[in-house]
Amino acid sequence: MSDVLPASNALLQQMHEYWCAANYLSVGQIYLLDNPLLRAPLDLAHVKPRLLGHWGTTPGLNFIYVHLNRAIVAHDVSMLYIAGPGHGGPAMVANAYLEGTYSEIYPQVTQDTDGLRRLLRQFSFPGGIPSHVAPETPGSIHEGGELGYSLVHAFGAAFDNPDLVVACVVGDGEAETGALATSWHSNKFLNPVHDGAVLPILHLNGYKIAGPTLLDRIPREELAALMTGYGYQPLFVEGDDPAAMHRLMADTLDTALGRIRAIQREARLHGLRERPRWPVIILRSPKGWTGPRQVDGKPNEGTFRAHQVPIGNIVSRERLALLEQWLRSYAPQSLFDAGGRLRPDLRALAPIGERRMSANPHANGGALLRALQLPPLAPYAVALPGPGALVAESTRIQGQYLRDVMRANMHNFRIFSPDETASNRWDAIFDVTGRCLVADILPGDDHVAMDGRVMEMLSEHQCEGWLEGYLLTGRHGMFSCYEAFTHIVDSMVNQHAKWLKAAGALAWREPVASLNFLLSSHVWRQDHNGASHQDPGFIDHVMNKKAEVVRVYLPPDANTLLCTTEHCLRSRNLINVIVAGKQPAEQWLDLAAAAEHCRAGIGRWEWAGNAGNAEPDVVIACAGDVPTLEALAAVQLLYEHFPDVKVRFVNVVDLATLQPPHAHPHGLSDPAFDALFTTDKPVIFAYHGYPTLIHRLTYRRTNHANLHVHGFREEGTTTTPFDMVVLNELDRFHLFAAAVRRIPSLQPHHASVTSFVADKLAEHRCYIEQHGVDMPEVLHWRWQGQCST
Numbered sequence: 001m002s003d004v005l006p007a008s009n010a011l012l013q014q015m016h017e018y019w020c021a022a023n024y025l026s027v028g029q030i031y032l033l034d035n036p037l038l039r040a041p042l043d044l045a046h047v048k049p050r051l052l053g054h055w056g057t058t059p060g061l062n063f064i065y066v067h068l069n070r071a072i073v074a075h076d077v078s079m080l081y082i083a084g085p086g087h088g089g090p091a092m093v094a095n096a097y098l099e100g101t102y103s104e105i106y107p108q109v110t111q112d113t114d115g116l117r118r119l120l121r122q123f124s125f126p127g128g129i130p131s132h133v134a135p136e137t138p139g140s141i142h143e144g145g146e147l148g149y150s151l152v153h154a155f156g157a158a159f160d161n162p163d164l165v166v167a168c169v170v171g172d173g174e175a176e177t178g179a180l181a182t183s184w185h186s187n188k189f190l191n192p193v194h195d196g197a198v199l200p201i202l203h204l205n206g207y208k209i210a211g212p213t214l215l216d217r218i219p220r221e222e223l224a225a226l227m228t229g230y231g232y233q234p235l236f237v238e239g240d241d242p243a244a245m246h247r248l249m250a251d252t253l254d255t256a257l258g259r260i261r262a263i264q265r266e267a268r269l270h271g272l273r274e275r276p277r278w279p280v281i282i283l284r285s286p287k288g289w290t291g292p293r294q295v296d297g298k299p300n301e302g303t304f305r306a307h308q309v310p311i312g313n314i315v316s317r318e319r320l321a322l323l324e325q326w327l328r329s330y331a332p333q334s335l336f337d338a339g340g341r342l343r344p345d346l347r348a349l350a351p352i353g354e355r356r357m358s359a360n361p362h363a364n365g366g367a368l369l370r371a372l373q374l375p376p377l378a379p380y381a382v383a384l385p386g387p388g389a390l391v392a393e394s395t396r397i398q399g400q401y402l403r404d405v406m407r408a409n410m411h412n413f414r415i416f417s418p419d420e421t422a423s424n425r426w427d428a429i430f431d432v433t434g435r436c437l438v439a440d441i442l443p444g445d446d447h448v449a450m451d452g453r454v455m456e457m458l459s460e461h462q463c464e465g466w467l468e469g470y471l472l473t474g475r476h477g478m479f480s481c482y483e484a485f486t487h488i489v490d491s492m493v494n495q496h497a498k499w500l501k502a503a504g505a506l507a508w509r510e511p512v513a514s515l516n517f518l519l520s521s522h523v524w525r526q527d528h529n530g531a532s533h534q535d536p537g538f539i540d541h542v543m544n545k546k547a548e549v550v551r552v553y554l555p556p557d558a559n560t561l562l563c564t565t566e567h568c569l570r571s572r573n574l575i576n577v578i579v580a581g582k583q584p585a586e587q588w589l590d591l592a593a594a595a596e597h598c599r600a601g602i603g604r605w606e607w608a609g610n611a612g613n614a615e616p617d618v619v620i621a622c623a624g625d626v627p628t629l630e631a632l633a634a635v636q637l638l639y640e641h642f643p644d645v646k647v648r649f650v651n652v653v654d655l656a657t658l659q660p661p662h663a664h665p666h667g668l669s670d671p672a673f674d675a676l677f678t679t680d681k682p683v684i685f686a687y688h689g690y691p692t693l694i695h696r697l698t699y700r701r702t703n704h705a706n707l708h709v710h711g712f713r714e715e716g717t718t719t720t721p722f723d724m725v726v727l728n729e730l731d732r733f734h735l736f737a738a739a740v741r742r743i744p745s746l747q748p749h750h751a752s753v754t755s756f757v758a759d760k761l762a763e764h765r766c767y768i769e770q771h772g773v774d775m776p777e778v779l780h781w782r783w784q785g786q787c788s789t
């Protein structure tokens with residue numbers, strides 16, 4: 001970016017006409033089926049029967065867009081545009097069309113009258129495009145339908161992108177969300193030495209759907225103080241006169257980009273010495289600017305009535321005339337030539353090639369994606385002399401692997417976590433990098449650095465949003481979180497899943513790195529924190545999403561966790577959820593067996609069963625690390641009490657394998673499923689989460705009636721680890737009793753086993769209430785193997 005002269009009056013006039021063209025196309029998308037340039041008088045047949053879309057924020061977005069275009073050309077800067085207001089779709093589509101990108105990607109939407117007709121007709125129309133800024137919109141990485149995450153996505157996009165400026169328009173309604181209010185603090189994590197810049201543009205137009213917006217109704221001085229307190233340099237652009245506003249906006253953008261350039265130049269020449277004060281632009285303009293002043297005798301422009309469709313229900317000639325007057329106010333026939341193409345002098349205003357915001361390669365991050373350099377797994381694997389022979393902290397071993405992933409990928413891989421990196425045992429990563437903080441760092445701080453690559457903020461929203469922005473612009477990362485609190489980002493995951501589904505259907509959208517979660521500190525090891533930390537339901541939320549974009553993995557030990565992690569880091573266009581405990585736990589599979597087990601996603605553990613290829617009396621199945629432990633302990637009880645019983649042991653790593661192939665690409669065929677679970681034998685299934693999910697995934701299977709699932713039953717408190725499984729009847733004794741109750745040959749022993757289990761559970765209760773820890777036979781239990789017959 002170089003110093004530039006102020007925009008000339010002639011240039012500003014051309015920009016005004018370009019803005020009029022964008023506004024015209026935006027209104028046309030909401031209203032018009034035909035007659036795209038009003039070559040004939042407007043008729044009711046030219047108007048869509050259902051008027052969908054939103055006008056109120058759109059003229060402001062168009063105003064910002066044309067000014068950013070000038071700034072890109074003048075300063076020679078690569079810029080990404082993020083539209084935070086939820087209903088800015090018409091603006092982004094209009095501008096992508098005006099600068100030619102839309103027609104390049106969608107050749108049927110040509111740069112002529114026929115193409116304009118298609119452009120306007122398709123908006124919010126069956127078989128067309130959504131009303132929001134969606135994956136179908138060139139230049140977008142942000143779905144505007146869910147408010148609150150524009151700014152955090154912008155900062156995620158800027159990390160490790162030193163030449164990129166992300167212009168982020170924050171709507172004043174959106175600014176009232178908790179996530180957005182917190183996002184202002186992302187400036188404490190942006191390092192101008194190796195990161196790009198974010199230019200927030202707070203767009204105040206006064207109203208939400210109906211009510212006033214808070215930041216528009218506080219004094220200017222108070223708003224300036226708020227932004228100053230957040231650490232920004234506020235720059236105001238306010239008014240409703242287009243000529244004055246064009247001059248003010250152009251000059252303000254030059255000031256803002258000059259400030260960004262100065263910050264980056266100083267940091268890159270002399271190092272980062274203190275936290276920069278980045279600029280923020282506060283744009284105040286009327287809601288529905290340039291729209292009809294009045295509709296039905298009531299004020300419209302500048303009021304909440306302009307929010308959606310200012311002139312609704314066009315069934316009368318009077319309303320049709322008002323719409324035509326509004327459309328013609330932009331003088332479309334002077335903006336587009338006889339063939340329907342934008343005037344050459346106006347076309348020349350837009351940047352060219354990849355400098356166009358709608359064609360910026362960072363908005364199609366998969367095109368920039370480079371595969372991670374991943375180390376081999378063998379050096380990190382637990383060397384097992386036999387199943388259950390060693391105890392290890394699985395996520396600590398995973399952390400050692402991720403440390404070296406980080407070491408080999410210091411420019412395109414980051415870790416994100418709400419202050420839980422060390423708690424979830426990933427602290428080995430601090431051997432190669434620190435926690436990022438571009439603010440005051442004190443001598444006693446633990447692994448904190450201005451150039452740190454571990455992104456910690458005590459806000460799940462921020463960590464998730466940063467990671468999404470980072471991924472969608474072509475990089476890789478992982479997110480670690482306590483299982484119960486991952487629910488905080490349920491809606492964000494929902495939107496990302498929808499984005500991936502839509503993007504996957506677009507040939508021009510290149511695949512991006514997957515959104516990878518580790519959920520640790522999970523429900524079965526939150527005995528010390530109590531009920532508030534005990535909730536495995538995030539799995540259910542994810543499994544409700546489209547099968548082509550979600551995966552849930554429950555590795556039972558460290559080696560399966562390593563294999564799963566490597567697989568997830570290599571994957572594309574997915575949401576991967578890994579659930580694994582951080583506490584010391586028994587290890588079951590060597591690396592070779594773990595790799596094969598993870599490849600299949602489900603399988604028999606022959607060493608744990610004794611049925612071999614014969615038909616079993618019972619199938620003991622499990623998914624999750626603690627359920628695996630309890631299931632194996634239940635099997636050992638069966639062997640001790642009934643050595644002649646034939647047991648098949650099945651472990652599930654990939655939950656999707658339980659579904660049929662038509663429901664999920666990882667699903668087992670019915671014959672393969674029956675080969676594991678039989679067609680008529682009892683199946684006792686120990687599951688990490690809510691039992692209903694397993695029933696939902698398997699309800700069409702042949703043997704579903706004999707499937708008995710033990711899992712979390714919403715029972716929990718501050719107690720001991722084993723008591724947590726007892727409270728939810730997932731413990732070895734309940735599983736043992738459940739198996740005996742359903743094996744026909746053991747019916748004569750039902751009463752004695754019930755008594756034995758009751759006595760054991762009573763002994764357990766007395767012991768923990770007296771000693772505060774679990775019984776020695778639980779604490780020191782080890783797998784002894786099967787009894788041969």
